[in-house]
Amino acid sequence: xxxxxxxPQALSIQEGENATMNCSYKTSIxxxxxxxxxxxxxxxxxxxxxxNEREKHSGRLRVTLDTSKKSSSLLITASRAAxxxxxxxxxxxxxxxxxxxxxxxxxxxxxQP
Amino acid sequence: xxxxxxSPRYKVAKRGQDVALRCDPISGHVSLFWYQxxxxxxxxxxxxxxxxxxxxxxxxxxxxFFAERPEGSVSTLKIxxxxxxxxxxxxxxxxxxxxxxxxxxxQGTRLTVV
Numbered sequence: 001x002x003x004x005x006x007x008p009q010a011l012s013i014q015e016g017e018n019a020t021m022n023c024s025y026k027t028s029i030x031x032x033x034x035x036x037x038x039x040x041x042x043x044x045x046x047x048x049x050x051x052n053e054r055e056k057h058s059g060r061l062r063v064t065l066d067t068s069k070k071s072s073s074l075l076i077t078a079s080r081a082a083x084x085x086x087x088x089x090x091x092x093x094x095x096x097x098x099x100x101x102x103x104x105x106x107x108x109x110x111x112q113p
Numbered sequence: 114x115x116x117x118x119x120s121p122r123y124k125v126a127k128r129g130q131d132v133a134l135r136c137d138p139i140s141g142h143v144s145l146f147w148y149q150x151x152x153x154x155x156x157x158x159x160x161x162x163x164x165x166x167x168x169x170x171x172x173x174x175x176x177x178f179f180a181e182r183p184e185g186s187v188s189t190l191k192i193x194x195x196x197x198x199x200x201x202x203x204x205x206x207x208x209x210x211x212x213x214x215x216x217x218x219x220q221g222t223r224l225t226v227v
Binding site: 030031033035041042043044045048088090092098099100101102103104105106 | 160217221
């Protein structure tokens, strides 16, 4: 079963604009990670935020985490055509959950040139 | 190698055939995972190894699925008597330390059962 739920399912914006996608999850976590998947390629890790962190930056990426609302957001600033991909949030569940990451269904982001 | 390598990249199997999918993790990585990704969905966890020990196989969908990592490096995911619902991309990932750390994924094996 998939714990994460990304929102929106699809997003199309103009190059240079900012893109925001959201993720909600159901159970307590150790950390939350965001991954990118280009068509025909594997998943690439973007950023990891621990449960005791509220915000993290990496280049043009900004991630927030609100454990009280069980939600996270990924902001990509100054988008580029190369950012076109599917973006997934993945949680490392706390407690006795499965040992692997639990992924959402993803947000498909299209950057229009 | 520089990254996680999976083979074959594509596999077409007739229903009822057995298949074996191979994963070469990043050298020295302790943790190894297998995931199944259906079209338009996120990856779903299948099984986890720490070195050669299979610590979690709770995600394997049936007893037709079997995974091993006998020497703590290369891993094989075997599917016996394949069914059409097994058609998916099978992803392998490894991480250097603990199970919740950043995972490095291979490009996957796309299995089509006809």
